[in-house]
Amino acid sequence: MKEYLILDGYNVINAWPSLKKNADVDLEGAREELAARMAEYSSYTGKNIIIVFDAHLVKGNNGSKEVLRGVKIVYTKERETADSYIEKAIMSIAKTNRVVVATNDWAEQQMVLGGGATRVSVRELIIDFENIKNKIKIKTSKTKTEKDILSTRIDPVLLRKLEKLRRS
Structure with a gap:
């Protein structure tokens, strides 16, 4: 069974303080930053991420889908809200x-629960994301420390020979 995390894109951006601040200046940049954060989140959790952005007020818009860093990004078509797209996606996924x-x-949270999915608030998502970032930081610093410890355990003569071999 696969796990999916579907985000109401603009709702998340407007509730995530650093993204909201960015969106006030550069909305496209905020969308890209959200996708980058969710790509990192996905790589750690293994969840499939879908970010849905409202484009229902854009005249003649046929909607679009793209994959950015492994994250599926959906722009709804004219007269289709993110809520309605998410509802249909839940029904099939x-x-x-x-x-x-x-x-x-x-209202969307109620629809989500009625459709057989679960919901998380944006605050819960932010907390989970920050916890994952901290786990990654700890893991990478531990790996770096382990590498440093290994180099101190090897005989210096052997270490120089290995380094010479590596460089050739």
């Missing part, structure tokens, strides 16, 4: 997979 939706929209 949740039949055979675990689906979690990140949003602060109360």
